[in-house]
Amino acid sequence: MAGHRKVTIADVARHVGLTNITVSRALNRPEMVKPATRERIRQAALELGYVPNAFARGLKRSDSRLIGVVTASLDNPFYAEMIKAISRHAKRHDYAIMLFDTDGEAWLEETAIETLLSYQAAGIILSPVSDEPDYQPAYISRLQASDAAVVQLDRTLHGSGFSAVVLDNLWAGERVARHLLDEVFHRREAGGRLLVAAGPEHSLISRQRLAGVREALARHGSDITVDVLWGDYTFEPAFEQVGEYLDHFGAPRAIFGLNQLITLGALKALRSRGIDRDSLGVIGIDRLPYLDIFDITVPCVVHDGYHAGRQAVELLLEQIRDAHAAPHTLTVRGELLL
Numbered sequence: 001m002a003g004h005r006k007v008t009i010a011d012v013a014r015h016v017g018l019t020n021i022t023v024s025r026a027l028n029r030p031e032m033v034k035p036a037t038r039e040r041i042r043q044a045a046l047e048l049g050y051v052p053n054a055f056a057r058g059l060k061r062s063d064s065r066l067i068g069v070v071t072a073s074l075d076n077p078f079y080a081e082m083i084k085a086i087s088r089h090a091k092r093h094d095y096a097i098m099l100f101d102t103d104g105e106a107w108l109e110e111t112a113i114e115t116l117l118s119y120q121a122a123g124i125i126l127s128p129v130s131d132e133p134d135y136q137p138a139y140i141s142r143l144q145a146s147d148a149a150v151v152q153l154d155r156t157l158h159g160s161g162f163s164a165v166v167l168d169n170l171w172a173g174e175r176v177a178r179h180l181l182d183e184v185f186h187r188r189e190a191g192g193r194l195l196v197a198a199g200p201e202h203s204l205i206s207r208q209r210l211a212g213v214r215e216a217l218a219r220h221g222s223d224i225t226v227d228v229l230w231g232d233y234t235f236e237p238a239f240e241q242v243g244e245y246l247d248h249f250g251a252p253r254a255i256f257g258l259n260q261l262i263t264l265g266a267l268k269a270l271r272s273r274g275i276d277r278d279s280l281g282v283i284g285i286d287r288l289p290y291l292d293i294f295d296i297t298v299p300c301v302v303h304d305g306y307h308a309g310r311q312a313v314e315l316l317l318e319q320i321r322d323a324h325a326a327p328h329t330l331t332v333r334g335e336l337l338l
Contacts, residue, residue, distance in 0.1 A: 007050040015044045067095045067316065068116035068124040068148075070109060072155070074101045075234065077260055078286045078305045079127065082153060085309030086125060093317060095122070104129050104232075106137060113139040116148070123149035123316040126162075131155040132202040149319035153312045155205065161327055163319060165312045168333040169205050172301045173212020175336050176256055176283050179299060181220055184254050184281035193225045193252035195245060197238050197262045201230040209258050209285065227252065231262070238265025239272075246273050254281035260288055263298065287337070303334040 013023040018041070026033040026041040033041070044050075067090050071079050087097050098121070100112035109129050116124055124143070128135070140160050143150050152164040185192055196213065199206040210228065217224055229245060231237045238261065246269060255270075257263025263284030270277050283299045291298060311330050319325050 007045075007048045009050075011048055012041060012044050012050050015048060016040050064120050064122040065095050066098060066116075066119060066121045067313075068098050068100065068112070068119075068121045070100045070102060070112045070116070070124065071127045071153075072102055072104050072109075072129045073234070075261065077289050078303070079154075081305030082309035082312070085306040086313050089310050089313040093313075102129055104234075106130075106135075110137060110139055113143065117142060117146055121148050122320050123151070125151050125153055125312050125316060126157075127153045127155050128157055130200070131158070131204045132200060133158040133204070134202070147323070149316050149323070151312050151316045151319070153308065158204070163315050163327040164329045165308050165315060166329060166331055167205075167303050167308070168331050169208035170212040170215075172285055172303075172334055173209035173214075174216040175212075175301055175334075176209075176285075177213040177216035177220075179283060179336060180254050180256070180281055181216070181222065185222070185224060192254075193227055193249070195242070195252040195255045196226060196228045197242055197255060197257045197266050198228055198230050199233045199258055199262070206230075206258055213256065224253075233259050233261060235261040235265045235268075238262040239268045240265075242266045242269035243272060246270070246275065251275050251280050254283065257282075257284040260284065260286045263288060263300075267298070285334075297338070299336060299338045301334040302337050303332055308332045 009020050009023050009027070013020045016023070018037070022033065022037065023041050026038045027045065030038050067086075069083060069086055071083065073079060074083070083099065090097050098116065098119070100108070100115075102108040102112060106129050113124070128137075135157065137157070140157060144161070150162040152160070152162050152166075154165070154167060156162075156164050156166060180194065194213075196210060198210060213226065217226070227245070227249075229241045231241050238257065242255070242265060251270075255266050257266050263282070267277060267282065270282075285301050287300055287302045288298055311332070315330060
């Protein structure tokens with residue numbers, strides 16, 4: 001029977017000659033059934049290959065144990081670190097994770113949210129495809145009207161009012177600029193070019209990190225020229241854009257990549273054009289995995305992705321426990337690793 005179709009409670013009931021109600025109680029409320037009957041039903045369920053529908057059971061109890069995680073890209077190692085923390089921490093609290101990688105596509109994000117709402121997920125941790133102010137997907141109002149708790153992670157939807165765990169992006173930009181002023185630009189003649197390889201032009205994260213750079217340079221009274229390449233947060237576009245810049249303008253004194261993948265793309269562009277990376281300053285945001293295997297050192301402002309993911313789960317659980325809890329934002333500050 002189990003090999004042909006899904007085994008149901010009715011199948012188990014017929015097998016043991018009991019009612020559906022008795023079998024359901026034995027499987028879901030065992031304290032209400034005599035031990036001997038309970039054991040008969042358990043053995044029959046094992047023999048037939050019955051698998052309980054945990055989702056349906058959760059709906060009946062009005063106690064969903066499902067948390068949805070919607071992320072724009074699993075290619076980014078920083079996101080993978082946060083998701084690992086979310087999964088582990090949720091399991092400790094007896095919640096299952098349903099993960100959606102939207103691959104930067106708004107329509108996939110919309111589908112993921114609709115799916116989680118239809119499954120009556122207890123909560124959703126969301127890192128949207130865009131943090132640009134004019135990105136206002138239609139699902140925002142449905143999330144606001146739903147019973148699901150929502151916590152945004154890293155990227156946020158402008159004006160949505162949901163709780164969030166974000167990075168201190170302004171500070172990160174300032175810290176990078178201070179390092180470059182101390183270690184790169186002061187050792188040479190005045191002026192020079194700093195190339196900032198950024199994400200989308202209207203991304204709040206990119207804007208904040210760039211603002212931090214400009215503020216630090218302004219305080220220093222520096223006459224450094226800041227060239228900005230607007231792109232996205234992935235590897236290939238960064239490689240192509242930085243390569244084109246090098247072809248047209250030559251090597252700047254320093255390159256600042258606004259995330260891991262951008263910095264890796266910039267390093268590849270330097271290598272492909274035979275430019276020694278030690279001849280200029282290269283610095284990035286977030287850890288560059290496995291470079292130490294090749295004895296390559298690149299300074300980075302590193303954020304604890306595991307901590308950020310764990311904080312997102314804790315914030316979500318608070319809202320699940322108290323649906324009237326006021327939304328708030330937690331900020332994670334990084335540190336410069338040389």
